Amino acid sequence: MEGSFIGSRLAIAITASVHALFATFIVGGMLLGATAESVGVLTRDERYERLSHSIARTLVLMSATVAFLGVVLVLFLTILWPNFWTLLFRIMFWPLIFEASMFLGEAACLYPWYYSWGKWPRKTHLLIAWLGATFGVVAMVMIDTVGSFLLTPRPVAPALHRMLNPSMVQLTLHRFAGNLSWFGFGIAALSAIRYLRTKDPRERAYHEWAGAFAITLGFGFLLLMPIIGFSYLKAIRFASEGAFGRLMLGEKSWIFVLQVFLIDVLILVGTWYMFRIANFHYRDNVYFKRYRLITFLLLAVAAVVFVMPYQMRYIPFAEYFTSAEVNPWGKMQPNKYIAMGVMIGLGILNYGFYLGALRFKTEWGGGGRLPQVLLIVLGLFTIFSMINMGYARENARYPYLIYGKMTIEEEREIGLGGGSREGPTSRQENPEERNRQAPRGLEETRKR
Amino acid sequence: MNQTAEEPIGRRHFMERAILSIFGAIGVMLTPPILGYILSPVFRIREDLSQSTRWAPVAPVSEMETVGDLPRTFDVPYRVKEGWRVRETSRQVYAVRKGGELALFSTFCTHLGCPTAWDDAKRMVICPCHGGLYNNFGEVIGGPPPRNLASLEYKVENGVVYLKDPANVYEVGWKDPRKRA
Amino acid sequence: MRQSIRDWFDERVGLDIFERMLQKPLPKRGAWFYTLGSATLTLITLQFITGAFLMFYYVPDGEFAESSIRYITEQVRYGWYLRSMHRWSANLLFIVIGLHIFRVFVSGSFKRPREMTWIIGAFIFWTVIGIGLTGGLLPWDSNAHWIGTVFGNTLSYFPLVGRFLRSALLGGEHVGTLTLTRFYALHVWVLPLVLGILITLHLYLIRKHGLFGSVIEYRDQIRALEAQGVRRESIIVTKMTPDETEPFYPAQVFRDSIIAFSLITLVSLFSTLFPFSPYRGEEPPPTRIIPRPEWFFWSVDEWLMYFPGKLIPIGLVLITLFFLFLPFIPFVERHPEVSPIRRPVSTIIGAWVYLFIIILAMMAGARIFNY
Structure with missing residues (x-):
């Protein structure tokens, strides 16, 4: 059975x-x-x-x-x-x-x-x-x-503690921002599809505008997500150390690496889209072109640092490429903190440029197909990342x-x-043991 | 003719200058003393510390013998000189046996100086302020602390373990000033 | 008789100045939002009154401070009430001041010629933060001790001047009697004096320039002026037609009074229902003490937590820059448009900043609640 x-x-x-x-x-x-x-x-x-x-x-x-x-x-x-x-x-x-x-x-x-x-x-x-x-x-x-x-979980009584358990506020904020971000990207992708399917210039103008408007919210809340998520993981680490270890350092850490990859894609593609839409405003500005290039380079480097796995041994197929157990470049402190800071900081700057350009945009519908394709990519990756995140969260406590x-x-x-055919010994086994790592060393657990 | 017309302006000019210098002089007379007055404790730190307890008793050696791999907390009473007053107070230290040797280290988190505590269930030293985590030897394993918990000097005399300079505050921040010297 | 007394004073004091101030025309629209400023003033006044009377019994000394507060809360008649009023109105003050700043920012009231009003307002905000910070230490319980320690150590991470700042503020390397006396001096005299001067200037400037209509349509006026070739930066929009305005007295004074009454009732109610008497029961052992910052520092606390190890100064410098940036907002956004709808970028950015601060504070609150 x-x-x-x-x-x-x-x-x-x-x-x-x-x-x-x-x-x-x-x-x-x-x-x-x-x-x-x-x-x-x-x-x-x-x-x-x-x-x-x-x-x-x-x-x-x-x-x-x-x-x-x-x-x-x-x-x-x-x-x-x-x-x-x-x-x-x-x-x-x-x-x-x-x-x-x-x-x-x-x-x-x-x-x-x-x-x-x-x-x-x-x-x-x-x-x-x-x-x-x-x-x-x-x-x-x-x-x-x-x-x-x-x-x-917290002790069941009193009710306030049960409700306001250690990760409740963080999860709520994460979901709140996440829902708005997800809906923003989702509706942007839907209007992108509508844009690609219609030939009517007025319809196209509306759908392009709707996508741009949805992105202002979607991308804005996306920038909040890593910050809230960081606090959320901290709360999990404090309350349920084993789950945190399993998710971030242990055998399931490859899920999180995948998640970070998805976040990278969302930020990069979102930035690309925003630059495409904002391009009309800054077209003649030489400095902006340089800035755009530098931004993309910095973002790409940060994305690579951010996605680098630390615990190589838990990454599927990694053993074909390297025999190292840990990747020193993928350390959380300070490499990934800096990468995260760069991504959020540049994201806020680019978001500001995007908003500033959007104010002056009066002609809609002539943006071509590429931005719309980017929007569809964004929508798909958001779905993927939501499912992946849900899987990670539910799997962490296994x-x-x-x-x-x-x-x-x-x-x-x-x-x-099916009944317990394995006998009573299976219950004797302390489930905590499965999550326990090899002895805690400084380097190993330094990741977070 | 010209001279009579210019005279009031020259007088006015002089008075403006004079007003400026008068208030400047008042400022000079007041500012340095006040600054020195406010900052006086800053300049006296070393002197105050030299008058505080240099060696504070932690526990008898026989009790320290029982300390194992996991840190145990000890209260250390000492006196500290503050301005005109000598105050009785106490602090805590962790004692742990590291490689057969007794090691004392600070309970103050190196991040912002909050009081940490050993958590038996999680087997970590936890800082309640910003979630700094240390292992049983006071080495950082997570969170914002910039370095390991400060290790403390001690001596054994007449069967009692003494802690050196309990009033000194070098246990928080990036660097341990003792090592620079 | 009344007239003659009035004339007597008018001749010696010059009542007509005050009468002109009372008759100053104010916009009718959005008038309730303008009560936020007077609400702030009400609470600050309440702080001054209750604080002055708390000083009658309080002893700023490392040995006796806690006992004297215990004496105030437990034995002095209505001592608990005054102390709770002082703390509750301080808590409320931060909410009201936050709303006031948001209102002024969103309605563009800092635009020309009101830049100085905004700048002085920003200074007032700094001062109030300083008073809140120094006041947190005065109860001198174990929590206060750790608040002082954490604050001093935070300062010590400033590049170059950090250690000096910490020593200068704490009056030594650690929190002790000298810290208490200097925080006391700052809390009850130095900063309130500065605050009083700043508030006087703020009020003078408000009376000089009048208040701004929040969402009144100025767009047509601006367009007309622009069509005449006036540069956008140099347009001043202050003119309101008489039917858009009404005199300060009695309509606005009436609104202000209602708000003041509700606020003080609220503070009084809170003080009666939830008085501050933290000295019940036994002191926890030192290992179980969990330093809890005041809630208005939660967002700063959470923010600093995101910068570990070598990155701590970055977070510290960023947040300092944020506070230092506040007075410069009028010089960054200079165009004369005031309507929040017609300057969406500013509105969105302002809303983001507030949302971010609230989110940080909520996460810090959850963290502190659960430790």
Whole structure:
């Protein structure tokens, strides 16, 4: 029955990932849609109105899917991992109930928001949009309480400590910024597809503008992500040392290297796109051309330093190229800190240049195909990076389901995964041992 | 004619200069004394330290014999001179057996000087302020600290371990000024 | 009778100046946002009053400071109330000042000719931060001791002058009685004196220039002037038509009073419900002491944490540059446009900075809560 247990893990993982992908999209979309409509009201610009309307349509189409996936996820958990799910539901009863009702509230705002477009008074309409966005954010906070509890649990009582567990605030902020970033890149990719499919110059102008607007938010929040993520990892290290070791230093560190590669790609491609769009403004400026070249060189070097793996032995296929166990260039301190600082610092500068140029951009639609292709690449890589990050986070606490409290072995004995044929010795084994590294040396653990 | 017309201007010019010099002189009379007054403790640090406890008793050797691989915390009472007053206070040190030798090191995190503590469950020295991590010998294994926990000099006399210069503050920051000399 | 008394004073003091000040026209639109400045002033005044009376019993001495505070909170009649008022209004002051700065930045009120008002406002902000920092040490409990230590050691990472700065501020190499006395002198006399002078200048400049309409449409005026060939930098937009304005007294004074009343009620309520009396129970053993900075330094604390080892001075210098940059904002953004919608770059950057500060503070708060 070994197969069916792996099957259950796979089923839950896939459902949870897809559910999370859609749910985060909706939370970000609600916020961005409300923002776009408000900006439209303030600037009296038709395009914002159209953008928020199409966002609303997308969200209406998606919210049924996300509800379905959520129910499937709960079903899977109840059937496949009843032990874990009962325990978690008992601990996190109120947050989960609250989360579900908040989602209901969000949907109850989303539908009138879309269907009453142009019919309701503007203030009521805006109010309902922002109300829905608030419900979405509260639902996200609630589910983050549960999600962060799995990785960094605290004693169950008092309730405040259970809710505000060590990584809860960081996870919430990470998701908040991440959702907006993901939605920004997602909607940019969608408008890029629309741009490439249409020949009408007015449509093209609108879709190019929508992509540029979405990137202002997507890239802006992307710049926050490494900073919040750093704090998040610090919180994990403090609360659940083993999980941190497994993820950053241990056998799963290659996932994180992959993640860093994805972040590199997002920042580089995003910068490339921004320079393409901003080019019209700085075309005649010689210094800007030099700056652009230097920026790309610096960013590329920083990206390479940032992505360099430290623990070579855990990288798949690395043994064909080198016999070294660690790569001294990939040290966290100070190499990767500097690389990260360079990437964020230059990112902020380029973002500033981009915003400054965007102010003067009046002619849209003539940007050609390349920027749009870049947007699609950005969207795809964002999806990839979200799934990868979710996998990394959930995998870090293996073999625990709730870190330090409940292992996957305990679930196997009761759930459908088949009885415990291995006998009682399997439970004697301290799960902590699996995460423990070879003796802690200075160089080895210096990475973070 | 010309001279009479210029005279008031010359007078005015003189008075402007005079006002400037008067206030400049007042400034000169006031500023250096005040600066010296404020900074006086800075210049007296060395003198104050020389009047503080030079050797503070940590624990009897027999107790130190029981210290193993993992750091144990000891309270060290000492006196420190501050301005006009000599204050009784205490600090902590870690004692650990490193390669058969007794080693004392500081409990102050080298990052910003917060009090660290040994965590038995995680088997690390943890700084609560910014998450600096050290191993059982006070070597940095993570977080922002710029160097290892400062190792402290000690001597054994009459069966008691004494800590050298407990009031000195060289345990925080990049460099250990003792090594420069 | 009343008239004659008034005339007597008018002849000797010159009441007409004050009357003209009270009649100064203010924009009607966004008037509630302009109460943020007076709210700041209200809280600072409250700080002055409560602080002055706390000095009656407080002893700035390494041995007796903690006991004297304990005496104030536990034995002096209403001592707990005054102390809690002092602390709660300090906490509220930072929120209100943050909102005030944001309002002024977003509505472009620092534009010509109000640059000096903004610069002095920035100096006021520095001074208030200084007072908050020095005040944190005065309770002289173990937390205060570590706050002083951490602050001094932070300064010691400044390139070249670091160690000198630390010694000069702490009055020695470590936190002791000399630190307490100089922090006390700074907290109760030097910095408040500076603050008083700066506030007077700030108010004078506000009265000189009047307040700015926040989102009133100046665009047409600017366009017309530009069409006449006036350079963009030299356009001053101050004129408001009479129907857009109303005199300071009584309408704005009424709003200010309402805000002042609500704020002081709030502070009083907080002080009664959550009084500061940290001396309950036993002192934790020294190994369990966890230094907790005041919440308004959380974002700085978190920021400094991101720079390990050799990089610490970079973080320190960056954050110092940020604070030093504040007075120069009017010289960076010089065009006369004031509407936040019509200068999106500034608005977006300002919103980003605030968001970033809040995120940093939240993460630091979570970290401190969970250690």
